[in-house]
Amino acid sequence: MKDRFKKINISEFGSLIALIALIVGISLLSKNFATVGNFLSLLRQSSINGLIAFGMTLVILTGGIDLSVGSILAFTTAIAAKLILMGVTSPLAILISLLLGAIFGFITGFIITKGRIQPFIATLISMTVFRGLTLIFSNGKPISGVTRGEDFSAAFLTAIGKGTILGVPTPVWILIIVFIVLYFLLSNTTYGRKIYSTGSNEKAASLAGINTVRTKMSVYAISGFMSALAGIILLSRLGSAQPTLGSGYELDAIAAGALGGISLSGGRGKITGTLIGVLIIAVLNNGLNIIGVSSYYQDVIKGIVILIAVLSDKER
Amino acid sequence: MKVEMKNISKAFFKNQVLDGVDLVIDDATVLALCGENGAGKSTLMKILTGMISKDEGTILIDGIEKNYSHLKEAEKDGLIFIHQELNVIPDMTVEENIFLGKEINKGGILDKKTMRKETAELMERLGVDIDPGATMSKLSVGKQQMVEIAKALHNDVKVLIMDEPTSALTISETQTLFRIIASLKKQGVSIIYISHRMEEIFEICDKVTVLRDGKCIATNNVSDVTVDDVVRMMIGREIGDRYPKRNSHFGETIFEVKHLSSAPYVRDVSFNLREGEILGIAGLMGAGRSETMHTIFGSIKKDEGEIDIEGQTVHIRNPIEAKKHGIAFITEDRKNEGLLLPFSIKFNISVANLKKLSNKLGVLDKNKEKKMTEGAIKDFSIKCSDESQHVESLSGGNQQKVVFAKWVTTDPKILILDEPTRGVDVGAKKEIYDIMNDLTKEGVSIIMISSELPEIIGMSDRVVVLHEGKSVGIVEGSDINEEKIMNLATRGV
Ligand SMILES: Nc1ncnc2c1ncn2[C@@H]1O[C@H](COP(=O)(O)OP(=O)(O)OP(=O)(O)O)[C@@H](O)[C@H]1O
Ligand SMILES: [Mg+2]
Numbered sequence: 143m144k145d146r147f148k149k150i151n152i153s154e155f156g157s158l159i160a161l162i163a164l165i166v167g168i169s170l171l172s173k174n175f176a177t178v179g180n181f182l183s184l185l186r187q188s189s190i191n192g193l194i195a196f197g198m199t200l201v202i203l204t205g206g207i208d209l210s211v212g213s214i215l216a217f218t219t220a221i222a223a224k225l226i227l228m229g230v231t232s233p234l235a236i237l238i239s240l241l242l243g244a245i246f247g248f249i250t251g252f253i254i255t256k257g258r259i260q261p262f263i264a265t266l267i268s269m270t271v272f273r274g275l276t277l278i279f280s281n282g283k284p285i286s287g288v289t290r291g292e293d294f295s296a297a298f299l300t301a302i303g304k305g306t307i308l309g310v311p312t313p314v315w316i317l318i319i320v321f322i323v324l325y326f327l328l329s330n331t332t333y334g335r336k337i338y339s340t341g342s343n344e345k346a347a348s349l350a351g352i353n354t355v356r357t358k359m360s361v362y363a364i365s366g367f368m369s370a371l372a373g374i375i376l377l378s379r380l381g382s383a384q385p386t387l388g389s390g391y392e393l394d395a396i397a398a399g400a401l402g403g404i405s406l407s408g409g410r411g412k413i414t415g416t417l418i419g420v421l422i423i424a425v426l427n428n429g430l431n432i433i434g435v436s437s438y439y440q441d442v443i444k445g446i447v448i449l450i451a452v453l454s455d456k457e458r
Numbered sequence: 459m460k461v462e463m464k465n466i467s468k469a470f471f472k473n474q475v476l477d478g479v480d481l482v483i484d485d486a487t488v489l490a491l492c493g494e495n496g497a498g499k500s501t502l503m504k505i506l507t508g509m510i511s512k513d514e515g516t517i518l519i520d521g522i523e524k525n526y527s528h529l530k531e532a533e534k535d536g537l538i539f540i541h542q543e544l545n546v547i548p549d550m551t552v553e554e555n556i557f558l559g560k561e562i563n564k565g566g567i568l569d570k571k572t573m574r575k576e577t578a579e580l581m582e583r584l585g586v587d588i589d590p591g592a593t594m595s596k597l598s599v600g601k602q603q604m605v606e607i608a609k610a611l612h613n614d615v616k617v618l619i620m621d622e623p624t625s626a627l628t629i630s631e632t633q634t635l636f637r638i639i640a641s642l643k644k645q646g647v648s649i650i651y652i653s654h655r656m657e658e659i660f661e662i663c664d665k666v667t668v669l670r671d672g673k674c675i676a677t678n679n680v681s682d683v684t685v686d687d688v689v690r691m692m693i694g695r696e697i698g699d700r701y702p703k704r705n706s707h708f709g710e711t712i713f714e715v716k717h718l719s720s721a722p723y724v725r726d727v728s729f730n731l732r733e734g735e736i737l738g739i740a741g742l743m744g745a746g747r748s749e750t751m752h753t754i755f756g757s758i759k760k761d762e763g764e765i766d767i768e769g770q771t772v773h774i775r776n777p778i779e780a781k782k783h784g785i786a787f788i789t790e791d792r793k794n795e796g797l798l799l800p801f802s803i804k805f806n807i808s809v810a811n812l813k814k815l816s817n818k819l820g821v822l823d824k825n826k827e828k829k830m831t832e833g834a835i836k837d838f839s840i841k842c843s844d845e846s847q848h849v850e851s852l853s854g855g856n857q858q859k860v861v862f863a864k865w866v867t868t869d870p871k872i873l874i875l876d877e878p879t880r881g882v883d884v885g886a887k888k889e890i891y892d893i894m895n896d897l898t899k900e901g902v903s904i905i906m907i908s909s910e911l912p913e914i915i916g917m918s919d920r921v922v923v924l925h926e927g928k929s930v931g932i933v934e935g936s937d938i939n940e941e942k943i944m945n946l947a948t949r950g951v
Contacts (some may be wrong), residue, residue, distance in 0.1 A: 332812035332820045339809050349757060349795050350810040350864070410800060453836035458811045 156404055157418045160451055164422060168429035175432050182311060187189035188424035189313035190372045192417070194391055195398040196324055196367030197247075199416045200361040202399055203328075205408025210250055210393060211369040212388035213272035218243045219373035220276050223285040223383035225424060232288075232299040240370045246272065247366020251359035269392075276385045286382030303378025313375045320368070324413050337361065343409030362394040397444075398423055401451045420436075422447070459536065459616040459648055460484055461506070465517035470502060470851070471842055475501050478515075483617075486651045488639060490659040492692055493669035494883040496841040499652050500542055502669070502749045503619050507532040507539045519617075536616030542652070542791050542854045544602050544880065548595035550617060553577040555594055556609045556922040580608040586636045598792055599626040600743045601911075609633065618642060622657060622854065625880045626790070627910055628743040629944075636662050644883040648699075652687025653705060654855070654883045656685045658764070659670055666872070668692055677822075693885045700888065701916035708919070709733030711769075712903050713872050714756065718763030723749035725927035727763075731872065734898045738918030739907040740943050746927035747907045748790055751874050755780045755787045759846055767872075784871030784877040786810075788861055789880060790907075796861040803842060804831040806849055807864045834863035838891060854881040862890065866897070873897065875906045879913060897920055925949050 168175040194211050201208045222239035226232055250268045254261050289300045305312045328334035339347035340354045348354045368386070377383055400406065402415025402420050426447060430440045461483045463774050468476040475498045478481040479941025483489045491499050505512045517524050526532040527540065546555050562569045562576075564951055576793040586604045594602055603626045610618060624632045635800060635894040639649055639662055651663055659666060659681060668691040670674040675691045718724060723746040731737050732776060741747050750756040765772055767783055774780045780787070789795040795877050798806055804820035808827045815830065816822050831845040841853060849860055865873065878894075879887045893916065894904055908914050914921055920934040923946035931946040 227618055284886050330822050330824070332816045332822060335805070335809055335812055335822070338801070338805075342800060343794070346795050346798055347809065349755075349777050349787065349789060351778050352809065353811075409798075 156385070156386075157415060157422065160401075160447075161418055161422050161425065164425050164429065166424065168433065171433045172429075175429055180315070180428070180432070182309075184424050184428045185314045185317075186259045186311040187428060188420050189311075189317040190375060191315045191391070191394045191398060191423060192420040193368045193372040194319060194365075194396040195363030195416050195420050196320055196413065197446055198384075198392070198395040199363050199402075199411070199413055200324070200328075200337060200398050201261070201402055202307055202396075202404050202406060203408060203411060204253065204358050204361050206358065206361070207265065207343070207396070207406070208247075208250070208365045209262070209265040209392045210246075210272060211270045211365060212269040212391040213276065214246045214366050215369040215373040215376070215388035215391065216245055216276045216383070216385060217246065217279070218370035219377050219383040219387055220385065223288050223377060224286045226295065227285065232295040234300075236299075236374050239374065240367055243370025243373075244363045244367040247369070248359060248363040250366070251362030254362070255358050257288045265425045267422075269385075270434045273389070280383070282385055282386045284382045284384045288377060288383070289381040299374075299378050302376075303375045316371070316375070321413065328413055331377070332408060333357075333360075338409055342410070374402055384449050394423055397448050401448060419451075422451070460518075460651075461501070461537075461617055461760065462521075463506060464516045466502065466505060466517075467513045468498075468505060468510070471843075475562045475672050476505070476512075479669065479672070479674045481667055481674065482677070483648045483650060486643050486646045487665060488651055488663045489670065490666040491650055491652045492654075492659065492661035492666055492688055493884055494692055495859075495881075496671045497669040497692075497883075499669055500621055500853065500869040503621060503650065503652070507537055509539075509731040514854075514932040525804065534550045536617045538613050538617070539611040539618070539619045540606050540610050540826075542620060542621035542625075544599065544670060546605065547795075549593065549627070551591050551593055552588055553590040554578065554682055554859060555605055556612055558609075565668065573861070577608075578613070580612055582591040584608055584629065584638065598743060598748070600628060603627060604631060606884070607638070611638070611762050615647055616689075617648045617650070619652075621652045622654065622881050623651075624653065624655065626666045626877075626909075631743065631830060631909070632658070634831045647801070654881065654887070655674055656688065656884065657912070659688070660685065670694060678813055682758055692883070694777050699893075700912075702888075702892050704736070704917070704919060705899070708921065709737045709781060709901065713769065714766040715750075716762075716764040716766070717763045718750065718753060718765070719927075720749065720753040720758050721761055723776070723927050724753050724758075724872045724947060727924065727927070727929045729922045729932065731930055733903055734901055736894060736898060736904045736906060736917055737904060739905060739924065740911070740914050740921050741924035741947050743909070744926075745924040745947065747924055748876050749927075750924065751787060751876060751905070752789075753935050755874065757787075759779060772891065781810075781868070785874065786865040786868050786870035786872070786875060787874040788865050790876040790880065792857055792861050796864075797849050797857060800848060802847045803835065803840065803860055804858055807831050807867060810864045810868050830867060833865055838893070855883055855886055858882050859886065859890075862893075862914065866893065871902060873902055873904045875904060875908075877908055878906060879908075879910070887913075911943065915939065923947050929950055 174180065195269065198208055218239040221242060222235045225235035225238060243327045250265055253259055254264045282440030289296050302312055336352050336357045339352060343430055344354050376387060399416050400417035404411030404415055426444050430443060463481040466476050466479045479502060493499050504510045506517060549818060556577055557573050561573050573625045574590050581588050584604060588601055607623065619875060620821050623635060625633065643649060647946060653659055662784065663680050665677060667677040668688060669690060696946050710733055712733045716728050718727045727750050739747050748760060753760050755884055756776040756779055765774060772783055774783065804827060815827050828845060835842065840859045841856050849857055879890055882890060898904060906917065915938050918938060920931050921934055921938055921943060923931045923943055930949060933942050
């Protein structure tokens with residue numbers, strides 16, 4: 143038991159306290175905040191950023207960064223929407239879009255490792271290109287009407303974003319499952335070790351016989367997959383795919399990681415930290431709305447909270 | 459300057475590293491600080507120079523109490539500390555490293571010409587051939603070390619602390635360093651010299667202080683004691699012979715390198731290795747010893763040449779393939795190539811053993827991992843609190859043992875060692891030699907690069923000598939002696 147306690151990282155501990163303090167603070171300011179209903183919707187809202195942030199975390203742990211998440215989300219979502227309108231049943235369309243997300247991410251990873259291009263630059267390029275492709279693909283117009291209809295296909299898609307299982311929204315279940323899988327992956331598998339060692343000291347890792355190139359390519363593929371998955375939830379909730387969907391999402395995802403103590407230089411941090419970071423951002427977004435802070439001020443407050451969290455993280 | 463440290467104590471968490479240590483050094487003296495790995499030598503010097511705080515005790519510099527809270531303050535008083543681990547910025551040039559934070563400038567504009575000139579002068583004074591404009595990461599570890607020494611000399615030094623300065627130097631560079639130490643001593647500089655090499659201590663030091671388990675055992679005049687006395691004080695017992703007895707039964711040739719080349723350092727290297735043999739690789743710095751091994755291991759691209767394992771020609775393009783062929787490589791630069799410093803001993807050892815420690819799906823067996831690490835800690839007598847201690851907080855010698863453990867646990871057929879006992883104390887050296895000996899008995903074949911000739915002579919069954927990237931001779935049996943090897947290595951230069 144005591145051993146367990148020792149394992150809690152101090153920085154994670156700091157962000158956990160920040161999260162609790164925020165929840166308590168906002169609850170005191172408004173009694174509409176701390177209700178079961180609001181918490182469930184808050185969690186549902188956090189699932190989009192959560193999934194993207196999880197993928198981003200793997201990338202950051204290898205010492206990289208992925209700016210292309212929002213664009214990949216938009217492109218894969220547009221493709222899924224078009225497929226559904228063309229009559230493809232939604233489970234298949236979803237599968238295709240997830241696969242494409244992974245492939246797009248993989249392409250970015252390929253450019254980074256084989257072309258030896260800095261991740262920041264390479265993903266900036268793919269961010270621009272995929273956004274452009276989305277606009278071409280959709281003619282710059284939203285693709286809507288995907289959840290209309292009475293058949294199984296429409297019902298399935300609707301259930302992903304709007305349904306509940308045991309009273310808990312489906313997107314929250316997805317988030318939880320992905321979290322558990324990634325948690326296990328990072329702490330209990332060889333793949334996790336490869337990610338950490340690549341990010342900590344690529345040279346030493348590669349001399350130890352680790353395929354750092356493959357490791358790096360794979361995390362971008364996972365990040366692309368996560369973006370596509372988040373896109374599907376959005377598509378289900380909105381019923382349409384906007385070509386501008388997901389722009390700026392990379393910033394919230396990176397912020398969540400930073401809040402949770404993921405070191406941007408790679409090799410350090412835990413996915414639990416990212417989860418806490420995601421929740422802090424969700425509580426802020428939701429709470430500030432509820433207590434009626436104008437949206438202009440919201441961003442400023444969010445920025446300040448991130449600054450405080452990152453500074454206190456340095457204290458160790 | 460006279461330095462007095464009185465009753466110094468320091469604990470990291472519950473680990474009492476220093477326990478009431480006294481240390482005195484007078485003007486114009488060279489004091490050797492000896493002790494096993496983890497005895498607390500580096501910690502004591504870090505306390506002296508304000509890098510870490512002490513729990514108890516006083517420090518007097520020329521009779522005045524000082525409590526430095528930062529290395530910079532100590533430097534202002536002329537206390538210069540050359541660290542055990544290199545502290546250079548790899549992407550900067552030699553000159554930029556030397557002038558780091560002290561750049562000569564006029565109103566913020568760098569005076570590059572003067573800095574370059576001064577750097578060149580320093581290098582000349584040291585008698586080494588290093589281009590001031592060269593990027594640090596392109597230099598060998600030994601040359602980087604010389605740059606660190608040059609940096610110290612560039613300051614107005616009154617007390618010079620050197621933590622294992624020669625561990626990466628060649629014989630001739632070591633001699634140069636000794637000349638510099640002698641001349642500094644004449645100028646009245648006090649020098650604290652930490653080394654695991656007894657020969658050096660007896661060559662240049664006046665006094666010797668021995669630490670054991672965080673306590674000061676004794677301070678003696680070097681002329682009053684013998685090597686055996688010092689070793690006994692260090693480890694509290696006799697170690698017997700320094701090298702184990704080698705048996706001379708070898709199997710078939712298991713590994714052969716033919717006309718290997720990789721521009722510009724490796725030009726034509728050929729040798730073979732028999733099963734159960736220890737093959738020493740000797741040569742001066744720049745002879746291409748490490749580069750040859752990197753080429754074999756696939757971490758440097760091969761231009762030409764053939765590598766045979768068990769009679770079969772193999773193509774090794776990267777370390778992953780080398781590992782598959784049963785080759786393990788302990789590189790010389792443990793900080794950059796051998797270890798993941800912010801991770802635990804366990805993590806570091808398992809990183810090279812992921813396959814063995816996991817099932818088909820890649821899920822780690824954490825019990826197995828823990829057991830393997832605990833076994834390694836015991837086999838290699840790694841001094842640590844437990845297997846989850848981060849390697850960055852281990853003493854230098856114990857870090858080296860972790861690297862060793864990491865590779866030996868992969869059960870290699872061919873083990874390449876590049877300076878395997880660098881920074882390792884006498885007792886632990888013996889342990890490593892014994893491990894090497896045992897491994898060869900089990901049929902492992904070892905290639906060992908070493909700049910310590912006694913080690914090459916004491917351990918090798920045959921010695922390949924490299925000179926400017928070419929293998930220029932192989933000596934064996936009674937021909938393995940200093941004269942023969944140095945003759946080949948210098949080729950009469
Ligand atoms: N920051 C730290 N946190 C925890 N333990 C530490 C830290 N620094 C040093 N130690 C421990 O203190 C002990 C003494 O270390 P130190 O580096 O002083 O040894 P040393 O005598 O210089 O050994 P070596 O010859 O191997 O360099 C070691 O057991 C080491 O693990
Ligand atoms: Mg030390």
